[in-house]
Amino acid sequence: MRILGPFAQIITLKHLICNGPINDEALEVIGFGGIVVENGIIISVGNFDEIKQQFPDSEIETPEVYGVLIPGFIDCHTHICFGGNRRMDYAMRLNGKSYLEIAESGGGIYSTVRQTRSISSDDLYESLKQRAIRHFHEGVTTIEIKSGYGLTIESELKMLDAINKLKLNSDFDIVPTCLAAHMKPKDFEGDEWAYLAHIVSNLFPELKEKQLTNRIDIFTEKTAFSLEASQWYINKAIENGFDVTVHADQFTSGSARMAVETGAVSVDHLENTSESDINILAKSGAVCVALPGASIGLGMKFTPARKLLDAGACLAIASDWNPGSAPQGNLLSQASILGTFEKISISETLAGLTFRAANALKVNNVGRLDCGYKMHAQLYNTEDYRDIFYYQGALKPCKVWTN
Ligand code: NIG
Ligand code: FE
Secondary structure, three states: OEEEEEEEEEEOOOOOOOOOOOOHHHOOEEEEEEEEEEOOEEEEEEEHHHHHHHOOOOEEEOOOOOOEEEEOEEEOOOOOOOOOOOHHHHHHHHOOOOHHHHHHOOOOHHHHHHHHHHOOHHHHHHHHHHHHHHHHHOOEEEEEEEOOOOOOHHHHHHHHHHHHHHHHHOOOEEEEEEEEEOOOOOOOOOOHHHHHHHHHHHOHHHHHHOOOOOEEEEEEOOOOEOHHHHHHHHHHHHHOOOEEEEEEOOOOOOHHHHHHHHOOOEEEEOOOOOHHHHHHHHHHOOEEEEOHHHHHHHOOOOOOHHHHHHOOOEEEEOOOOOOOOOOOOOHHHHHHHHHHHHOOOHHHHHHHHOHHHHHHHOOOOOOOOOOOOEOOEEEEOOOOOHHHHHOOOOOOOOEEEOO
């Protein structure tokens, strides 16, 4: 058993609720705090002096910095496994080119598919690992990572193998997701229904047998999969025992509503969700995931985070880190910027980056600094937790603990 401390502040998030608005008075701030850890699990949190009296035989570890301790972030939506880059798309977008024009000149998701198929497994793994380590140093201790740039059975498996290898070899937590339904690949002969049926028959059994993931994602959009075909696929995934998450309402509306009515655990993007669907999502029990990195990367409006919270939704915030729409990948910076535009309180932002994001991934032992939770925590060199958001990502954690 070890006592860590003292800390200027420990933000536990112990009693914060999972749905709807949270005002900053609800935040639990323990001044001059200490935390007791055994085998990577939190045993007790409280005033440092009291903790020392309660656990007199414990070894004390005093961090070099007297700062603020908060839970590690949970990034519940990323695409950080990919080959190559999309700098050409970016430059074309800045010159006013449309999505279609970019795709026609060899850009878009399919250009990353080509680059990911052609990179070696070792290089794919190495670049994935570097991105995950960068994320970890920025305080992200649980990272969801999607496939979706392979789009053949073989190359989707290559991606999921790399993601699972990282899961096995890292100190932080990795949650793999299969996004073989990112778009119908250009070299597949047959329509979207035939492609999805092919994935269900030939990839789902492999995912189960090799235990590569229990999560399935689909991009429902005019340029990807139709509402009807997506609904069929989501039902198949649920029948096969997978949890489902959906890229919904990014450019056109209607898919998020279909997804929650069909049984999705989370609906992500929602930049174009209609007023009436906001209420349906909020009451559905699904987690609504805002992806400000994609709004910043594409120069488009943010997810209506304030309206979702006011309607009672469980709002998580994730980076969507990917080579196309969200190449920046700095989750804290993006969440802070979303906060300023959408008027999201610090407590709501922190909840969206921690225990509310945990709900999207159905993991229940991370996201709070409380008894029984994993000691996934990050320390900032400041005496006031508000600085973490005030500096919009410029203040980085000086130490991160996991497992
Ligand atoms: O979440 N919306 C679809 N998929 C990704 C973009 C992927 C890409 O452009 O490579 C997203 O934004
Ligand atoms: Fe995405």
